[in-house]
Amino acid sequence: MREITITRAGAERADDVEDVCRSLFEAVADAGPAVPGIPVRDLDETWERRRANYLEWLAEPGAFLLIAEAEGRVVGYAMVRTEGPLDGWDSHGPLAELESLAVLPGLRGRGIGRLLVEAAEEQLRAAGISSLLIGTVAGNRAAIGFYQHLGYPLWANQYLGRIPDGPR
């Protein structure tokens, strides 16, 4: 396998992850709506919103991007935020959230995602952070096994409901 380098970066490199981000949301769109009747936004709009989120988050203290590159090409990335404690939940120490983790489709299954998570853990340990939350789209079966294996079991489910038809 070509050598993979992982670099920590900030907002100045947010635009470098566009292709990988789009590939992630292409896969999400191909999988169909997680909730019937709630379509995924189109890719341009998704990237525009994601980019705005990343720039906002990367202005927060402690937030960072990890960029995986092979031969000068971006092949994967992780977006990590450090946050205050969750309302009502005690993590017994500072908490971080892995907001995005993506690897180019042709390069999946080669351990790049795992390298990114391990690099994030290293950065977070150094920052004194003790717990990690990872958000995914529901029904991503590959994610369940991947994160469970890395020591992060499923913790919470977010549901979406629609009001039943007609007044009662």
Add this chain to the structure above:
Amino acid sequence: MNGEPVTVSYAGVEQLADIETVWWTLHAHHIETDYPRHGQLRAERQTWESRSPQFAELLQKPEAFLVLAVAEGGSEAGTVSGADEVVGYALVHFQSSAGNWRITGERYAELESLAVLPTYRGRGIGERIMQAVYARMRELDVQELSVRVVHANEGANRFYQRLGFQPWHATYAGPIPDPPG
């Protein structure tokens, strides 16, 4: 027995104090259930004094509301007026946008917290509270409602699935492991 008639009504932040007793039973359940496999991440032992300001802040958002289920002539704590007793509640606020998903309108409802006193469960009070939530959402022309439930809380997961809620996002969590030896 708890056979008293139960009425469901709307309220705002001024009646937040009335849900304290029911909130405690929900919180006690979170603590008791505990989630040992999540290591350090577990329900915090909170107090009403620490939680209620968070609820108050949400209830001050535009159009946020409480639904109260009140039993007439209740005899336990949580008294509203005379012998009436709050036996269940829901707290709902509104969020704009929905990440990558195109929701029907400009915003969706977030069910922050819903609970029914254990002694009043099995009487359909939770469903009646949800009907009241839906009715207010219709008035406000909001179609979608989101709720987050701890995976290990089987009863809560079943309740929302039975109401037709669909899995939307999943959150994984755990302690960051020690560096590989």
